[in-house]
Amino acid sequence: MKAHVLDGKAFAAKLRVTIAGHVAALHQAQGIVPGLAVVLVGEDPASQVYVRSKGKMTREVGMQSFEHRLPDTTSEADLLALIAQLNADPAVHGILVQLPLPGHLNSDLVINSIDPAKDVDGFHISNVGLLGTGQKAMVPCTPLGCLMLLRDHHGSLAGKHAVVIGRSNIVGKPMAQLLLGDSCTVTIAHSRTADLAAMVRQADIVVAAVGRAQMVPGDWIKPGATVVDVGINRIATDDGGTRLVGDVDYDSCAAVAGAIAPVPGGVGPMTIACLLANTVTACCRANGLAEPAGLTV
Numbered sequence: 307m308k309a310h311v312l313d314g315k316a317f318a319a320k321l322r323v324t325i326a327g328h329v330a331a332l333h334q335a336q337g338i339v340p341g342l343a344v345v346l347v348g349e350d351p352a353s354q355v356y357v358r359s360k361g362k363m364t365r366e367v368g369m370q371s372f373e374h375r376l377p378d379t380t381s382e383a384d385l386l387a388l389i390a391q392l393n394a395d396p397a398v399h400g401i402l403v404q405l406p407l408p409g410h411l412n413s414d415l416v417i418n419s420i421d422p423a424k425d426v427d428g429f430h431i432s433n434v435g436l437l438g439t440g441q442k443a444m445v446p447c448t449p450l451g452c453l454m455l456l457r458d459h460h461g462s463l464a465g466k467h468a469v470v471i472g473r474s475n476i477v478g479k480p481m482a483q484l485l486l487g488d489s490c491t492v493t494i495a496h497s498r499t500a501d502l503a504a505m506v507r508q509a510d511i512v513v514a515a516v517g518r519a520q521m522v523p524g525d526w527i528k529p530g531a532t533v534v535d536v537g538i539n540r541i542a543t544d545d546g547g548t549r550l551v552g553d554v555d556y557d558s559c560a561a562v563a564g565a566i567a568p569v570p571g572g573v574g575p576m577t578i579a580c581l582l583a584n585t586v587t588a589c590c591r592a593n594g595l596a597e598p599a600g601l602t603v
């Protein structure tokens with residue numbers, strides 16, 4: 307059996323077309339243009355690529371993009387002052403601080419200084435609490451993208467056993483909350499889980515977000531299970547170059563799974579599309595307007 311491929315690239319492209327329609331309608335009916343501010347501190351090469359892509363796609367769907375690039379010597383006080391300015395700016399509906407931040411900056415402090423209503427990453431402690439208690443929140447983009455792919459493939463997820471490998475605040479924990487919200491039975495596993503292979507073999511849905519290249523082999527996967535790979539790992543190739551791989555060993559997992567989200571082209575593109583979706587949602591909430599259906603949970 308060869309697994310069905312969950313094509314995040316195609317899904318994200320369609321979602322961006324839908325978002326562009328909502329942005330145009332907001333402009334026409336209300337004279338409002340949603341605005342997204344992205345803050346990059348330092349020169350991490352991968353972060354620079356993601357931030358460039360975010361700006362480009364923001365503009366492509368018709369929203370305003372505000373980019374702030376700060377040197378890696380930026381003090382915490384200066385970064386907090388910029389966030390305070392963006393919090394107060396009515397043209398800015400969404401604020402995102404690209405992670406990771408340079409080591410001298412306290413990420414928790416910085417994230418929690420963002421107005422929760424503009425926290426389109428869904429990382430602010432208020433949004434974490436709202437999501438965890440089943441209330442209306444801003445939902446982290448990568449887990450939201452995974453959930454959209456899973457719902458699109460399965461319809462209802464109720465009763466399925468989902469094993470999330472990884473316990474990060476960005477992916478693992480919010481992913482588990484979202485799957486619980488869809489009535490899955492959820493196990494959060496991690497590098498210190500006893501007999502991880504046996505645990506993963508019980509899963510109808512595996513979400514791998516552990517940050518270790520090709521860690522999950524095909525013989526950990528229950529035949530027919532759905533595998534969502536969140537990993538982004540660059541590994542060396544024999545010809546001296548590099549290539550991107552996920553946290554699962556694609557070929558052996560695809561041979562056993564019923565469906566699989568690949569790397570690249572699976573969850574990654576969904577992350578940015580969901581960021582744009584969250585910005586439209588934040589803009590509608592800020593203006594007391596009905597939220598378009600299908601952009602969040």
Ligand SMILES: Nc1nc2c(c(=O)[nH]1)N[C@@H](CN(C=O)c1ccc(C(=O)N[C@@H](CCC(=O)O)C(=O)O)cc1)CN2
Binds near residue numbers: 427447573575576
């Ligand atoms: N503030 C945030 N920081 C980070 C987040 C986040 O959601 N918020 N997530 C990641 C990085 N990220 C977005 O910021 C991101 C990662 C990957 C992709 C993507 O499209 N990947 C492509 C491959 C791209 C490549 O070739 O390198 C794919 O998987 O197909 C988009 C966004 C950490 N920081």
